[in-house]
Amino acid sequence: MEKQELIETLKGQIITQLNLEGMQPEEIDADAALFGDGLGLDSIDALELIVLLEKEYGIKIEDPKEGKKIFHSVTTLADYILANKP
Amino acid sequence: MAVQPLYITSSILIRNGKVFKNGKELLNRADADSAGFLKALYEKTGVSYPKFYKMDNLCKAAWAGAELLVQGTGFNEIYSSEKKGIFLQNAASSSDTDLKHAASIASVEQYFPSPAVFVYTLPNITIGEICIRHKMQGSSAFFIFEGFEPDFLLEQVQIHMDAGRTDACITGITEWFGNQYEICLFMVEKKAGGEFSLALMTENMKTIYNQS
Amino acid sequence: MKVFITGIGAVSAIGMDVSQMLESLVAEKHGIGRVSILETAHADTLPCGEIKITDEEFIQRLGIPPDRKINRTTLLAITAVQEALASSGGKISDPLRTGLISSTTVGGMTTTEKYFYDFDSVPETRDWIEKLDCGDSTNDIAKYIGHRGFMTTLSTACSSSANAIILGANMIKAGLLDRVICGGADALSKFTINGFNSLMLLEQEHCRPFDKERKGLNLGEGAGFVVIESERAVEEYQRTPLAEVAGYSNVNDAFHQTASSPDGAGAQMAMKNAMLMAGVSPADIDYINVHGTGTPNNDESESKAIKAIFEKAPSFSSTKAYTGHTLAAAGGIEAVISVLAIRNRLLFPNLNYKNRMDDIDFDPVTQLVENADIRHVISNSFGFGGNNTSLLFRKV
Numbered sequence: 001m002e003k004q005e006l007i008e009t010l011k012g013q014i015i016t017q018l019n020l021e022g023m024q025p026e027e028i029d030a031d032a033a034l035f036g037d038g039l040g041l042d043s044i045d046a047l048e049l050i051v052l053l054e055k056e057y058g059i060k061i062e063d064p065k066e067g068k069k070i071f072h073s074v075t076t077l078a079d080y081i082l083a084n085k086p
Numbered sequence: 087m088a089v090q091p092l093y094i095t096s097s098i099l100i101r102n103g104k105v106f107k108n109g110k111e112l113l114n115r116a117d118a119d120s121a122g123f124l125k126a127l128y129e130k131t132g133v134s135y136p137k138f139y140k141m142d143n144l145c146k147a148a149w150a151g152a153e154l155l156v157q158g159t160g161f162n163e164i165y166s167s168e169k170k171g172i173f174l175q176n177a178a179s180s181s182d183t184d185l186k187h188a189a190s191i192a193s194v195e196q197y198f199p200s201p202a203v204f205v206y207t208l209p210n211i212t213i214g215e216i217c218i219r220h221k222m223q224g225s226s227a228f229f230i231f232e233g234f235e236p237d238f239l240l241e242q243v244q245i246h247m248d249a250g251r252t253d254a255c256i257t258g259i260t261e262w263f264g265n266q267y268e269i270c271l272f273m274v275e276k277k278a279g280g281e282f283s284l285a286l287m288t289e290n291m292k293t294i295y296n297q298s
Numbered sequence: 299m300k301v302f303i304t305g306i307g308a309v310s311a312i313g314m315d316v317s318q319m320l321e322s323l324v325a326e327k328h329g330i331g332r333v334s335i336l337e338t339a340h341a342d343t344l345p346c347g348e349i350k351i352t353d354e355e356f357i358q359r360l361g362i363p364p365d366r367k368i369n370r371t372t373l374l375a376i377t378a379v380q381e382a383l384a385s386s387g388g389k390i391s392d393p394l395r396t397g398l399i400s401s402t403t404v405g406g407m408t409t410t411e412k413y414f415y416d417f418d419s420v421p422e423t424r425d426w427i428e429k430l431d432c433g434d435s436t437n438d439i440a441k442y443i444g445h446r447g448f449m450t451t452l453s454t455a456c457s458s459s460a461n462a463i464i465l466g467a468n469m470i471k472a473g474l475l476d477r478v479i480c481g482g483a484d485a486l487s488k489f490t491i492n493g494f495n496s497l498m499l500l501e502q503e504h505c506r507p508f509d510k511e512r513k514g515l516n517l518g519e520g521a522g523f524v525v526i527e528s529e530r531a532v533e534e535y536q537r538t539p540l541a542e543v544a545g546y547s548n549v550n551d552a553f554h555q556t557a558s559s560p561d562g563a564g565a566q567m568a569m570k571n572a573m574l575m576a577g578v579s580p581a582d583i584d585y586i587n588v589h590g591t592g593t594p595n596n597d598e599s600e601s602k603a604i605k606a607i608f609e610k611a612p613s614f615s616s617t618k619a620y621t622g623h624t625l626a627a628a629g630g631i632e633a634v635i636s637v638l639a640i641r642n643r644l645l646f647p648n649l650n651y652k653n654r655m656d657d658i659d660f661d662p663v664t665q666l667v668e669n670a671d672i673r674h675v676i677s678n679s680f681g682f683g684g685n686n687t688s689l690l691f692r693k694v
Contacts, residue, residue, distance in 0.1 A: 019202075021139035040136060043557060047201035047497060055198050064498040168549065168567060179432060179453060184489075188407075191492045192414050197339075204493035205555045205682070208403060210454040214683030217550040223567060225548045226685060227461060230433050230451050238450075245472050251547075251571075 006078045014074070017052045018045050030074040046071055058086045092247055092286040095279030097294045098155040098258075100147060100269035105130065106297055107154055108282040120265055130154065135219070142183040142206035143267070145215045148174070148260035151269040152216045159273060161254060162220055171224040171252035172213050173242045178263035179230050180209045212260055224252045234259050234270070236291035243274050243286065259295075270295045300529040301467045302539035302694065305386025307378035307481075308634040310520030310621040311347035315381050320638050323646045324666060328620045330504050330516050336408070336486045344500050347518025347622025348486055349374070362442070367425050369406035370485035370519075372435040376442050378521035378630070379479055383443065386525040387537055390444050394476040394531055398440055398449040399466050400523075401458035401482035403626045405432035408487040435483070448475060453626065455681030456589075457548070458482045459522060460629030460689055464546045466526050476531045481523030481630030490517060490625065497556060505592035507616035508601065508662050510653040515591040518622020522630025524637075541637050544674070544692035545576030551684035557595050562603030564686035565589075569607055569676055572688040582674050583612045585639055587632045588662075589678040590616020590648070591623050596680065601658045611660035613667070615648035629679035633689060636675040640693045645670045 011025035014034075018041065028039065035041045046067050053059045059081065061067060070080045099106040103116035103123050115126045120143065127150040128138050138146060156162065161170070183206040190199050205211060209228040217226065225246050229238065239257045246252045258271035272294070274286055284290040309315065311329025312322035322329070333341040333348050356373040357364060360380075368376075379398075383390065390396065406429035413423040428434060436451040448469075452462050459482030466478030484490075494500050494517060501514035532539055549571065551564025558564065573580065588600055597616075604611050617635050624631055639645060648662035677689045 019139045020136075042137075042554070044140075044202050044205060044497075044555065050498070051198055051200060051496065167552065168571075172550075181430075184407075187493060188411060188414065188489060191488055192411070199492040199496040201493075201496040201498075204496050207489070207493060208453065208455045208682055210681065210683035210685050211555050212683075213454075213685070214550070214552075214555055217552040217684060218554070221552050223550045223552050223564065226454075226550050227452065227465070227548070228454060230431075230453060232433075241472075241474070245468050249468075249471075 003078055003082060006081060007074055010074050010078060013052055013056060017048050028074060032073060034071055034073060057081050059084050089244060090248060090276065092244065092274050092276060093278045094272045094284045094286055094290060095275045096155050096159050096273040096282060098151045098269065098271045099294060099297055100151050101298055104298060105154065109294070109297060112154065140202060141215060144180060144182055144260060144262035145206060145212050147262055147267055147269050148212045149215050149219065151260065151271050152220065152256060155256065155271045155273055156220060161273060165254045167221045167223040169224050169253040170220065170222040171246050171255035172216060172222055172226045173239055173255060173257040174213060174260050175229040175231055175235060175239060176209065176259055176261040177230065177232055178261060180207050182263045183207050216256065234295055236288045236295070240286060240288055240291065247276065299471050301470050301526050301543045302529065302532050303524045303541045303543060303637055304527045304532060304537040304539055305382040305388070305525030306540065306634045306637055307381030307385060308520065308522045308631050309349065309374055309377045310624060310631055311349055311518055312620050316634060320642065323617070323620060323635070324644070326647060326649065326666070328504070328649055330619070330622055333486070338488050338491055340491055340495065343502055344491060344495065345504060345516055346486055347516060347624065349519055367429055368438055369429050369435065370408045371402050371405060371483050372438045374485060374519065374521035375400060375435065375439050375483035378481065378483065378523040379439055379443060382479060382523040382525050388477070388525065388535065392535065396445065396447045397466060397469060397475045397478040398436065398445050399452060399462040399478055399480040400436040400439055401452040401462045401626045402432050402435055402484055403453055403455055403458060404484050404487050404489055405435050406430040407489045408485045411488050454685045455683055456623065456625050456628055457679040457681035457685045457687040458626035458629065460633070460677065460679035460687040461548055463524060463526065463543065463629065463633060463689060464548055464687065467543045467546060470526065470528045477525065477527045479523055479525050481521065482626035483521030484519060484625040484627050486517060486519040499593050501592060504650060505619050506650040507590035507592040507618055507648055508597045508655065509651050510655045512592050512594060512597060514593050515618065516622040518624040520621060520624040520627045520631055522627050522632070522634050524630065524633055539694045541640050542692040542694050543689065545572040545690035546688065547571030547575065548685070548687045551686050553684055556682045558599035558680060560599060560602065561606065562599040564684055565600055565603035565678065565680065566606050568686045568688035569603065569678070572676060572690040576674070576690045576692060578674055580608045583676055584672040585645055585675045586612055586614035587636050587675065587677045588614050588616050589680045590618055592618060598655065600678065601655065605658065613645050613663050615646055615663040617646055619649035629677070629687065632677050632679065636677045636691050640672050640675060640691060643670050643672060644668060
């Protein structure tokens with residue numbers, strides 16, 4: 001899968017998985033921080049993203065601390081998926 | 087122990103798509119389904135609180151109910167966070183979400199328990215959400231009974247107020263199961279309020295609860 | 299009106315009764331291991347504090363007719379309630395205004411999930427549906443011990459049974475009851491194992507509370523109950539008071555649905571209020587049975603709270619590496635452990651502790667300490683929803 005295409009798919013999946021009511025995929029900046037000031041996600045959202053990775057891409061993350069880097073932005077998430085897809 | 091007079095200084099009743107504040111109709115969306123009604127309820131609060139969308143139905147309804155209950159009162163200005171208590175009850179506990187979590191681990195093929203769902207499999211998360219919003223750090227408890235038990239709630243409130251552990255509190259019933267719901271909340275203070283105030287008595291609690 | 303603990307009862311992975319529990323605590327014998335009774339996909343990967351007695355064996359031990367449907371949470375509760383009542387020297391028929399305040403987070407979930415797919419096709423299994431209800435469990439306890447007075451069920455996550463003790467003490471102080479059997483029980487269930495696992499809070503090895511390298515908690519199951527009585531009842535019935543319930547506090551951390559605040563604001567408030575109510579200062583606290591689940595978040599937050607309140611940290615330990623985290627039962631079980639510490643002059647070790655965490659300048663008790671002069675004990679129980687409770691017990 002092309003990276004750009006993956007980024008767009010991910011935006012939609014993030015909105016659904018995290019219940020980001022009223023938000024459109026184009027409102028998410030692929031390079032902006034997902035946590036903290038960016039989308040304002042919290043620790044439970046991070047866990048939901050871990051579930052999303054396993055459910056949709058078959059990638060398992062054992063240590064929630066690992067998630068910090070991977071979930072920095074939609075782009076870093078896409079990079080991680082492309083590098084680790086089984 | 088001295089029993090001091092207490093007052094209901096604000097009330098909210100949410101049932102059948104309608105909201106009543108201090109006995110007056112505040113919102114009527116009897117036409118909407120539960121998701122639509124919850125959204126209307128959120129909009130009615132006029133608050134921007136993105137976390138609302140992540141809550142389960144019970145928390146959404148209770149959170150919005152508490153928000154509307156508190157609005158226009160001095161609850162958050164007058165009282166220190168340690169002296170604000172909350173005592174809730176219902177009959178279904180968190181069963182509405184418990185069943186969703188149970189279903190997510192029941193299927194062998196689709197075995198993906200969701201952390202965001204599991205978090206809400208406890209009724210006192212409802213209390214947590216309200217406490218986070220209004221910075222309430224005093225005593226709290228969530229009780230399960232077969233039906234509305236104003237006598238019991240009143241007793242709880244009285245004990246905590248008399249012991250000086252709380253100066254003001256929110257009490258009532260917060261229920262959501264399937265498509266059935268009811269939220270009936272009372273703000274209780276030691277002083278009579280301005281435009282609305284009733285003595286804290288079981289009869290008055292029942293009158294508000296039975297309004298619609 | 300003072301309130302005293304006059305009876306204690308507990309069942310957990312380290313013993314079927316209080317005396318077995320004390321033996322295990324002293325011998326540093328923990329109960330964490332492979333799950334073999336509950337059927338779960340995680341049996342080999344997530345160790346738990348499981349009681350190695352089947353439901354059928356419990357039913358037999360308690361002399362309950364085998365055709366009666368009673369869920370595991372209730373079987374655990376009855377075991378501990380019976381022991382607590384017997385140890386108080388009282389009978390349920392004593393002409394006292396007695397209350398039963400039980401607490402549980404999963405209720406009958408263990409059986410509900412077992413028959414989930416059969417409810418449609420096998421009508422006989424449907425009786426278990428009503429057994430899911432947390433309140434139904436309290437009803438069954440009452441039926442079994444012949445209690446007809448006030449009863450209620452409380453559910454505030456992992457602080458449930460500590461709050462049951464607070465509610466009981468409050469009702470005695472308010473003159474509504476003379477004696478209350480209070481505590482809580484939770485059986486292991488797929489529901490909680492999978493839920494905690496989804497929150498990535500579970501350790502795959504034996505948990506290491508307060509250790510720098512701790513990774514998470516081990517779940518456990520059990521029940522812990524105490525009998526508390528008013529000063530007047532204690533005198534009238536010549537009970538032996540085991541400890542005074544001298545102070546308590548329940549506050550809300552108001553920070554996050556499941557996580558504790560970084561500075562342990564709620565924990566600080568709960569401990570401070572309990573000391574205030576008991577009329578003691580931080581220097582008077584001889585032991586804290588901490589909540590100490592073993593998750594990175596809880597232990598850090600609780601350490602910070604201890605650091606903030608106490609000039610010199612008192613002796614403290616988490617006993618959860620013995621029992622696992624028994625959720626609603628934890629506060630009850632740890633109240634029993636606190637009483638055992640006071641009565642036997644023992645400080646129980648915090649198992650598996652090796653390295654101190656950063657920014658903290660104290661360690662938990664790591665070896666059994668005998669002949670310890672313990673007058674005041676704080677027992678902490680913190681639950682999801684920011685529900686923080688501290689109980690303070692005084693030697694009598």
